[in-house]
Amino acid sequence: MNILIVEDEERIARRTERYLIEILSDRKIHIHIEEEINKAMRFLENNTIDLLFLDLNLHGENGFQIIQSLVSESFQTIIISAYSEKAIEAFEYGVLDFIAKPFLKERLEKAIDRYKNTELKSENSTRYLSIKSNSILELIEVNKIIFIKGAGHYSELHLENGKVELHSKNLEKLYILLPDQFKRVHKSYIANIKMVDRIRTEVGSKYSIQFKNTEEIPIGRSYYKGLKKELIK
Amino acid sequence: MFHFQRLLLLSLSFFLLSCGLDGFNQGIYKVKYQKGDHGDWAAKSYDDSLWTERYPYSDPPEESSIWWLRQNFNFNERIHFDQPTGVAVIAIASFDLYIDGILVGSNGKPGSSIDKEIVGKYSSLFLIPDSLLTHDEHTIAIRFSHHQLPDFYRFHGIYFGDFKDMAKIGLFETSMIHILAGFFLIVGIYYLLIYFIDRRKLSTLLFASLCLSFFSLIIFEYIKFYYLYDYPYHLTRLIIIKYLTFLIALLLPSYYLVRFNMSFNKMLIIIYIATLIFISTSDLSFDTASVALFTVAACTTLVISILTVYHKKVGSTLALIGIICIFPSILFDYDLMLFTGFTAIIFFLLISLTIQAKIDRIEKEAATNRSVILENALLKKNIQPYFLMNSLTSLMDWVEEDPKSSVQFIDTLANESRLLLTVADQTTIPLQQEIELCKAHLKNMSFRKNSRFDLSLTGLKLEGQIPPAILHTCVENGLSHQIFAKGDHTFILHIESRENKIVFKLTSPGNVKDKFERKPDGTGFKYIKSRLEESYSGEWALNAYQENEHWITEIEIPARHFNIEVQ
Numbered sequence: 001m002n003i004l005i006v007e008d009e010e011r012i013a014r015r016t017e018r019y020l021i022e023i024l025s026d027r028k029i030h031i032h033i034e035e036e037i038n039k040a041m042r043f044l045e046n047n048t049i050d051l052l053f054l055d056l057n058l059h060g061e062n063g064f065q066i067i068q069s070l071v072s073e074s075f076q077t078i079i080i081s082a083y084s085e086k087a088i089e090a091f092e093y094g095v096l097d098f099i100a101k102p103f104l105k106e107r108l109e110k111a112i113d114r115y116k117n118t119e120l121k122s123e124n125s126t127r128y129l130s131i132k133s134n135s136i137l138e139l140i141e142v143n144k145i146i147f148i149k150g151a152g153h154y155s156e157l158h159l160e161n162g163k164v165e166l167h168s169k170n171l172e173k174l175y176i177l178l179p180d181q182f183k184r185v186h187k188s189y190i191a192n193i194k195m196v197d198r199i200r201t202e203v204g205s206k207y208s209i210q211f212k213n214t215e216e217i218p219i220g221r222s223y224y225k226g227l228k229k230e231l232i233k
Numbered sequence: 234m235f236h237f238q239r240l241l242l243l244s245l246s247f248f249l250l251s252c253g254l255d256g257f258n259q260g261i262y263k264v265k266y267q268k269g270d271h272g273d274w275a276a277k278s279y280d281d282s283l284w285t286e287r288y289p290y291s292d293p294p295e296e297s298s299i300w301w302l303r304q305n306f307n308f309n310e311r312i313h314f315d316q317p318t319g320v321a322v323i324a325i326a327s328f329d330l331y332i333d334g335i336l337v338g339s340n341g342k343p344g345s346s347i348d349k350e351i352v353g354k355y356s357s358l359f360l361i362p363d364s365l366l367t368h369d370e371h372t373i374a375i376r377f378s379h380h381q382l383p384d385f386y387r388f389h390g391i392y393f394g395d396f397k398d399m400a401k402i403g404l405f406e407t408s409m410i411h412i413l414a415g416f417f418l419i420v421g422i423y424y425l426l427i428y429f430i431d432r433r434k435l436s437t438l439l440f441a442s443l444c445l446s447f448f449s450l451i452i453f454e455y456i457k458f459y460y461l462y463d464y465p466y467h468l469t470r471l472i473i474i475k476y477l478t479f480l481i482a483l484l485l486p487s488y489y490l491v492r493f494n495m496s497f498n499k500m501l502i503i504i505y506i507a508t509l510i511f512i513s514t515s516d517l518s519f520d521t522a523s524v525a526l527f528t529v530a531a532c533t534t535l536v537i538s539i540l541t542v543y544h545k546k547v548g549s550t551l552a553l554i555g556i557i558c559i560f561p562s563i564l565f566d567y568d569l570m571l572f573t574g575f576t577a578i579i580f581f582l583l584i585s586l587t588i589q590a591k592i593d594r595i596e597k598e599a600a601t602n603r604s605v606i607l608e609n610a611l612l613k614k615n616i617q618p619y620f621l622m623n624s625l626t627s628l629m630d631w632v633e634e635d636p637k638s639s640v641q642f643i644d645t646l647a648n649e650s651r652l653l654l655t656v657a658d659q660t661t662i663p664l665q666q667e668i669e670l671c672k673a674h675l676k677n678m679s680f681r682k683n684s685r686f687d688l689s690l691t692g693l694k695l696e697g698q699i700p701p702a703i704l705h706t707c708v709e710n711g712l713s714h715q716i717f718a719k720g721d722h723t724f725i726l727h728i729e730s731r732e733n734k735i736v737f738k739l740t741s742p743g744n745v746k747d748k749f750e751r752k753p754d755g756t757g758f759k760y761i762k763s764r765l766e767e768s769y770s771g772e773w774a775l776n777a778y779q780e781n782e783h784w785i786t787e788i789e790i791p792a793r794h795f796n797i798e799v800q
Contacts, residue, residue, distance in 0.1 A: 009623065010683050010719070015630040036716055057619060057713075082622035101618075102626035 001029045002048065006040045007055040007080070012101075016053060016080070019105045023112050037066060044073070051096075051115060052077045067093050068139065072132040074153065074168040076176075078111050092127040093139075094177045114176065125179040129157065131165050140165060146211050148174060148182075148190040160195070160213065185209060185227055186220040193230065256398035257321065258311035261304050261373065261391040263287070270299040270345070270376065275331035277372040279303075299343050303374045304391070312393055314366040319396035320359050320373075323389035325464045327353035328377035332365050341463075347380035355464040356457065358399055381465040403458035413576050414451040420579060421445035436492040440582065443484045447575045450477045471519045478523045482509050482530035485578075489534050489556075493541040493549055505533060524563065527571070531559050547592060548585035555581030603767060604660070610760050611657045611702050615650050619713065627681045642680040649673040653702070661698035661768055664795075668726070670705045675724065678712050685721040686712075692728040695735065697795035700764035704739065706757045707786040710777075711741025715784055718744075730797070734774075734789045741784040761788070769794075 003020060007013035013033045020031060032047070034040040037054075052075050056063045067090060070077045076096040081087075084100035091098060097111040128139040140157060149156040150171035157165045167174065175182070175190055185191045197212045199219070207219040219227060265284035273279055281303045312318055320337065322330060327341030327350050338360075341353025365371065379386055392399070421444030428437045453474050456462070462470070486505070490497055512525045538556050541549035558577030562570030614620060624646055631639035652670045656662045668688065675686035688708075708724060727738040758775065765773040765788070774789035 008716070009627055009681055011627050011630040011681065012623070015626075015633070082618035082626075084618070084622075101622040102629050 001027055001050050003029055003031045003051045003053065004040060004043065004047075004049045005031060005033045005053045006035075006037060007033065007053070008035045009055075010035070012055070016108070019108050020112075022105070023109050049075045051075060053080055054078070055080045055101075057081070057083070064089070064093070067095060068128075068130045068137055069132070071095060072130040072137065072168060074170070074173070076115055076169075076173060078115075092125070094126040094129055096177065117176075126177050129167060129174075129177075131157075131167050133166075138165075142179065142182075143192075143194070145182075145192055146195045146213065146215060147192060147209075147217050149217070150188040158215070162213075183223075183227060183230060185223050186218055189217045189220075191217060196231070199228075199231070256394045256400075256402040257392040258394035259306075259309045259392065261306055264302040264304045264375075264388070264391075266300060266302050268298060268300050270301070274301045274303070275334045275336075275374045275376070277333045279372075299345055299376065299378050301374060301376050302388075303372060305370055305372050307370050308366070308368065308393065312366075313395065317396035318361045318366055319394060319399045320361050321357065321392040321394075321399050321402075322359075322375065323356045323392075324375075324377070325355065325382055325385065325387045325467055326375075326377035326379045327351060327464070328375045330359060331374040331376070332361065333371050334374075335362065335365065337361060337365075343376055343378035344380065345378070350378050350380045352381050352463045352465065354461045355467045356461055358396070360396055361393075379464065381463075382468055385468050387467065403455070407455045407458045410451055410455055410572055413572050414448050416576065417444045417448035417451070417579065420583065421448055436488065439484055439488040439491055440586070443481065443488055444579060446477055446481045446484060447572070447579070450474065450481065451572060453477065475513060475519060475522060478526045479509060479513050482526045485530050485556075486534040486537055488582075489537045489541065489552065492552070493544075493546040495537065495541060495544070495546075505529075527559075528563050531556065531563060535560075548589050551581045551585040551588070555579075555585075603763070607760070607763055607767065608657050610763075611653065614702065614706075614709075615653050620709075624677065624681060631680070638680075642677075645673070645676045645680060649677050656701035659701050662701045664695055664697055664699055667699055667701065667704050670702060671708045671724075671726075674705055674708055674712075682717060682719075684717060684719050686717075687721070687723045688726060689723050690726050690728070693730060693735070694798040695728055695795045696798060699790065699794075700768050703761045703764050703788060704737065706761050707739045707788070708741075710757050710786065711739065711743065711784050715741055715743030717742075730792055731789070733792050735792045735795055737788045737790070739786045739788075740780075741786075743784070744782045765790070 001024065005013050005016055007016065013035070017031050017033065020029065032043065032049075034043055040054075052070060054066075054070065054077060056066065056079055063086070067077070067079065071094045078097045078099060079087075079090050079095050080099045080101060080103070081090075082101045084098075087098040087100065097114055099107055099111060125142075127142055129142060129145075130137055130139050132138075140159070144160045146158050146160055148167075148171065149158065151166075153168075153170055155167045155169060155171055155174050157167055159165065169177075171184075171188065171190060175184055178190065181193045182190050183193055191209055191211075195211045195213075197210050197214075200208045200210055200216070202208065205221070207221075207224050208216050209219055210216050263286060265281050265286045267274070267281065267284045274281075284303065308314075308318075320330065320332070322328070322340065327343050329339045329343060330337045338357070339353075340357040342351035344350030373391060375391075421441050424437050424441035424444065428434070428441060453470055456470070483506070489495070508529055509526060512522055512529065515522070517525065534556050535553075538549065538553040542553050555578040558581070559571075559574035562572075562574040628639060628642055628646070631642050649670070652666075652673055656666065656670065668690065672688050675688055678684075679686045704726065711724065722742045724742060725738075725740040727740070729736050729738070758777070761775055765775065769790060772791045774787075776785075776787040778785055
């Protein structure tokens, strides 16, 4: 597992590194530390990571621009910041977690749990997913997504207006970030329950969801029962 | 001069009558004089054709001795014989008054020398015996002397009228006017108290003096109606009135000049005062001189007032209306309207002053607010996330890894906080204290960044006060917007003088972060600018720029606030 820590105070970076090694003792991890965002960006151009810990001074305006750029990538982003009042806003863009400084080891553990546990949905709602096409950032309102189809390392976002956008995160990674209305209905599909029109049953216990815009996706057999319970609620 | 005085006399008598001094229904002004003293000069039948006829206010009878004056008259239609009829004499003299040879009354007692004379009043009233109230021609004769005031003789006139009316002549007007007098007195005392107790502004003193002068003028002008004074004091009274008029003529334009902060040409001032002195010491009669003085003063004040309006001074329009109100009185009915004109001036000036006071108060509140806001901003530095939360996070690591040194770190944190608290509510602090504050911050950051940050002073050695935490903020900015490799870094504060300003140049020795982060911290600079404006109002400058790889901040402050220690 590759982790990048971006933190300009060495002591704090070393402490985070120490804790992560303890917490993730069950696997092999490689931790790289950068003290400045631009250097970090350059590192990311040439290296792939799984998890990013970013110390952000959210007091200026650049902070949120940086976040929007980073969450479009394939790795999960955890923000560490002294400015805790900006947490809610940060979550709207789809960060995995927001840790306020100063923090205890337990807090870091909780964040790592979120990374490891693909079933744990965030309590806070992501409102936007950002995608980068040709270095241009675009924010997609989560409410406008009908369903998401997994495509290997990527995900296809199928929107209300018929457009399909590609996101760098795979289905599992996106799933943890999305709000409650998004359910895993198939090995390769996440559906926005609010957009569901009806469930169709076909011959041979095949189920499918029909959305309000008449598009259809299949429902995996193992997902069907749980989904029915959810829909009845 | 002669004709003018005659004209003046006529107009004055008109004023007397038109001002509602209705008691004097008939007046005798032209009389015949003879020096000497003979008993039969009182007789109706005495032939006085050789006596010298004179108008009042003409040259006084030379040589003080006993004099007689005589005149023949008939009672006019305004004298009603069924009412008690009185005869009033207004003159500078002690006298015996005869009508048709009968002694009607005495005012004091005339004498051949100063020891022999008993001094009489300036104004006296006698009841005419019924037997004399006929439509025949009568003769009035007055035997008089004025040894107490030999060089100054005035004969105002002999008046007939209803006795009761004449007794209370002018009292109604006097009582009404004293309402205004009370107004001037109270306003004058109030502003005098403000001057001595609250704030010693010259304009306040001038205003108070102006009000009290108006008050005094009313008192001395109208005192003749209720206090019948001995005739010598008439000259004293006239002289006092003249001085008061002169004083008012000085105070009125002065107040307008000082109140509205107008710059004035010293030459013009001298010319003005010279004009006033010239009028005062000239041969003009007291009343003419007064009118002249007031006219000159009013015109000069009007010009000044127009200029203040032109220069858009606060409250100048109201003050202009005030001075315009005085002109009708000068042009028309002088005496009474003069005081109502004064009232108008003071009234409008009061409104103008109240408006001024309100503006001052609002400005003061705004300044206090700004002060409080700045104090808050300074205190907030202490708990700003970047400072506090990061320090605490760093401290966590120190405590876990190196407990002994962590105690040092806590002490350094406490020290910087303590210093910030000490300086928070000051407008300026000693330069030394500010440098201490910077060094405390650098020591803190040394712990956090695991490096050594230091501050070195170069250039002039200064003593003086500067606003709190402005250099501190520059140091903060330098640290947060730059990258520092691990090691020793020295911040350099260079002090030099440029023209009449002192320049504080702070060099941050790190490497400027890429332009992504280079924008100077908005709040930090805002704080510095507010503090500089608070203390130096527009006479300061703040610059930040990059030189080589370093970040430079420059603050300029007027040099007069500092002492340069000579090496």
